[in-house]
Amino acid sequence: MNRTSLINLIHAKKSFLCIGLDTDLAKIPRHLLDHDDPVFEFNKEIIDATHDLAIAYKPNFAFYECNGTKGWLSLTKTIAYINNAYPGQLFSIADAKRGDIGNTSQQYAKAMFDPQSSGMNFDAVTVAPYMGEDSVKPFLSYPEKWIIVLALTSNKGADDFQFFTDNECRLFEHVLSKSQVWGSKENMMYVVGATKAELLSDVRSIVPDHFLLVPGVGAQGGSLQEVAKYGLTKDCGLIVNSSRNIIYASSGKDFAEKAREEALKMQQEMEQLLRG
Amino acid sequence: MNRTSLINLIHAKKSFLCIGLDTDLAKIPRHLLDHDDPVFEFNKEIIDATHDLAIAYKPNFAFYECNGTKGWLSLTKTIAYINNAYPGQLFSIADAKRGDIGNTSQQYAKAMFDPQSSGMNFDAVTVAPYMGEDSVKPFLSYPEKWIIVLALTSNKGADDFQFFTDNECRLFEHVLSKSQVWGSKENMMYVVGATKAELLSDVRSIVPDHFLLVPGVGAQGGSLQEVAKYGLTKDCGLIVNSSRNIIYASSGKDFAEKAREEALKMQQEMEQLLRG
Numbered sequence: 337m338n339r340t341s342l343i344n345l346i347h348a349k350k351s352f353l354c355i356g357l358d359t360d361l362a363k364i365p366r367h368l369l370d371h372d373d374p375v376f377e378f379n380k381e382i383i384d385a386t387h388d389l390a391i392a393y394k395p396n397f398a399f400y401e402c403n404g405t406k407g408w409l410s411l412t413k414t415i416a417y418i419n420n421a422y423p424g425q426l427f428s429i430a431d432a433k434r435g436d437i438g439n440t441s442q443q444y445a446k447a448m449f450d451p452q453s454s455g456m457n458f459d460a461v462t463v464a465p466y467m468g469e470d471s472v473k474p475f476l477s478y479p480e481k482w483i484i485v486l487a488l489t490s491n492k493g494a495d496d497f498q499f500f501t502d503n504e505c506r507l508f509e510h511v512l513s514k515s516q517v518w519g520s521k522e523n524m525m526y527v528v529g530a531t532k533a534e535l536l537s538d539v540r541s542i543v544p545d546h547f548l549l550v551p552g553v554g555a556q557g558g559s560l561q562e563v564a565k566y567g568l569t570k571d572c573g574l575i576v577n578s579s580r581n582i583i584y585a586s587s588g589k590d591f592a593e594k595a596r597e598e599a600l601k602m603q604q605e606m607e608q609l610l611r612g
Numbered sequence: 613m614n615r616t617s618l619i620n621l622i623h624a625k626k627s628f629l630c631i632g633l634d635t636d637l638a639k640i641p642r643h644l645l646d647h648d649d650p651v652f653e654f655n656k657e658i659i660d661a662t663h664d665l666a667i668a669y670k671p672n673f674a675f676y677e678c679n680g681t682k683g684w685l686s687l688t689k690t691i692a693y694i695n696n697a698y699p700g701q702l703f704s705i706a707d708a709k710r711g712d713i714g715n716t717s718q719q720y721a722k723a724m725f726d727p728q729s730s731g732m733n734f735d736a737v738t739v740a741p742y743m744g745e746d747s748v749k750p751f752l753s754y755p756e757k758w759i760i761v762l763a764l765t766s767n768k769g770a771d772d773f774q775f776f777t778d779n780e781c782r783l784f785e786h787v788l789s790k791s792q793v794w795g796s797k798e799n800m801m802y803v804v805g806a807t808k809a810e811l812l813s814d815v816r817s818i819v820p821d822h823f824l825l826v827p828g829v830g831a832q833g834g835s836l837q838e839v840a841k842y843g844l845t846k847d848c849g850l851i852v853n854s855s856r857n858i859i860y861a862s863s864g865k866d867f868a869e870k871a872r873e874e875a876l877k878m879q880q881e882m883e884q885l886l887r888g
Contacts, residue, residue: 358716398712398719404730407723408684433712435740436674437767437832440634443674447683454680464711464740466762468769486742491713493744500786502778510776556713 337427337459338480339522339571342547345391345427346572350607353599354392354429354549355382356579357414358399363584365591375403375410378591380417382583385592387422389603392575394429394549412455419457427575429549430458433486438470449478460484462527462549465511469518476519483524487511487539490529490552512542521545528567530558530576536566547573554581560602564609572610578602613703613735614756615798615847618823621667621703622848626883629875630668630705630825631658632855633690634675639860641867651679651686654867656693658859661868663698665879668851670705670825688731695733703851705825706734709762714746725754736760738803738825741787745794752795759800763787763815766805766828788818797821804843806834806852812842823849830857836878840885848886854878 337345346352359375368374383393395414400407418428434444444461451457460482463472475483488498488508498508505513512526521543528539530552539548548567552558553576560576567574582602586594613621622628635651644650659669671690676683694704710720720737727733736758739748751759764774764784774784781789788802797819804815806828815824824843828834829852836852843850858878862870 360719396712396716396719398710398716398723401723402719402726402729404723404732405681405684405688407730408681412681433740434674434709436672436709437765438769440672440674443636443672443678447674447677447680450678453678454683456680464709464742466740466742466773467765467767468772468774470767470769472769489713489743491743491746493714493746493748496744496790497742497783497787498744500776500778500783502776507773507776507783511773514772 341424342427343571345425349388349391349603350610351389351391351603352572352574352576352606352610353390353602354394354575354577355386355390355582355599356431356551356577357382357393357395357583358579359395359583360399361403363587365587365589367589373410373413375400375407376413379410379414381592382595383418383421385596386582386599387426389596389599390426392427392429393418394431394577396431415456415458427460428458429484430456430461433462433464435464435467435471437467438474441471442474445475445478449475449481460525462486465515472515472518476523481523483519484549485511485515485524485526487526488528488532488535490531490556490558494529494532509538509542512539516543516546521547525549525575527551530563531556533558533562533566536563540567545569545571545573547575549575549577551577554578560605560609568609576606617700618703619847621701625664625667625879626886627665627667627879628848628850628852628882628886629666629878630670630851630853631662631666631858631875632707632827632853633658633669633671633859634855635671635859636675637679639863641863641865643865649686649689651676651683652689655686655690657868658871659694659697661872662858662875663702665872665875666702668703668705669694670707670853672707691732691734703736704734705760706732706737709738709740711740711743711747713743714750717747718750721751721754725751725757736801738762741791748791748794752799757799759795760825761787761791761800761802763802764804764808764811766807766832766834770805770808785814785818788815792819792822797823801825801851803827806839807832809834809838809842812839816843821845821847821849823851825851825853827853830854836881836885844885852882
């Protein structure tokens with residue numbers, strides 16, 4: 337999906353909500369365990385109940401890999417469902433945080449973006465910047481696909497290295513400055529955690545136009561109002577993710593309905609924020 | 613596998629060779645394509661031909677994920693084969709370069725270390741340090757399992773961020789200093805690329821006793837002699853990886869035999885180096 341289509345989607349749905357599909361077998365409603373593939377069934381019902389309120393879905397790969405080959409199959413079915421049931425209506429993010437030497441990142445790019453090879457066709461993948469340019473560039477050779485580079489994450493450990501500084505800038509700022517020339521605002525985004533919303537103005541001074549993927553609203557304590565205050569641009573420029581608050585709103589048979597209620601609250605707040 | 617067993621393995625085999633199973637469908641001998649699972653068949657023949665010369669195998673996950681669910685199955689069969697055919701004789705490394713917020717890294721740890729959950733039981737996993745302590749710690753709660761933290765990688769892009777400096781130390785040194793207290797030399801190693809062998813003395817001044825996983829010998833241009841000169845300790849302290857030079861030594865039906873010849877050359881050189 338290209339940038340214009342993404343922006344059109346945001347305007348049409350009056351939403352910049354991404355729903356994180358961190359689907360954990362131990363947390364999903366018990367009645368789903370009767371299905372052949374409970375993880376896929378859960379995802380399908382969540383997507384069906386929220387697809388008009390969310391612009392994006394983001395399966396985090398860890399929650400699938402922990403189930404081995406079966407988990408990888410649930411993941412493959414989930415991305416196929418997103419693409420086939422709602423074509424052109426949803427942006428899909430492989431939250432995989434990959435990154436390796438160039439030769440190897442090429443293979444990761446095939447895994448995420450080449451359905452003929454892997455069976456999966458995501459719009460975007462999250463990548464870790466530690467290994468530098470050649471670890472990131474192979475993902476950028478796919479037209480209308482995106483990389484989302486970790487800049488400032490929402491967790492406590494973000495303080496360990498991301499604020500390391502040469503007295504002129506901090507590592508996360510160095511990552512933003514240096515990496516933005518590898519691609520463009522048409523194929524690169526950055527992860528900036530909602531738990532550090534006040535730093536969004538520092539981020540915006542370096543990447544004024546790039547889309548930012550913002551995790552950490554909800555369970556991790558970040559505020560949507562704060563994120564919008566410092567991060568919104570004329571093109572929106574934000575994709576805000578919520579996972580646990582939405583997908584685990586209920587552990588009963590009404591889980592999809594309750595997920596919709598939580599998603600609707602966020603969409604309505606976003607509609608207000610987009611109006612300014 | 614614990615540190616003592618690993619050191620015993622090195623002494624018994626007079627080798628600190630790791631063979632990287634970067635198994636690419638486009639590069640393996642054509643006759644293997646008749647098998648149901650050519651990737652697994654290739655790995656099995658390579659392992660059978662070299663298991664007495666290598667102390668470790670390191671499948672890089674990218675080369676499996678690019679084949680989707682089928683690739684994940686090849687990977688699962690490969691680690692099961694290593695564990696079942698040669699119990700206690702081989703150290704296994706999941707070269708996955710994972711790392712996410714704590715809640716999520718727990719799931720990645722299950723994927724790598726908990727066969728009841730994922731079907732996979734590796735001894736070690738490579739992890740990216742960018743997200744800090746909570747992204748790394750969940751892996752350390754498994755007894756006799758290891759994390760191998762990226763410090764100084766072998767690729768060109770390593771220069772982009774790993775040498776970012778606060779004038780007292782460079783980022784890779786900061787990663788070494790800060791992370792080593794999260795675990796110990798009993799459950800942590802570091803990736804240090806052979807292409808920067810002269811920097812191994814700087815690395816050794818911070819982590820004198822930790823094992824180092826050294827990629828980049830061979831195809832990437834690093835020298836085994838140089839690595840040993842700066843990196844060897846009284847307990848060896850090194851696991852040197854070679855992938856393409858060994859596994860693609862021949863593209864014919866003699867691929868396993870030729871792989872053994874290349875592995876033997878390295879083992880013999882290592883035997884000399886271990887003697888001092």
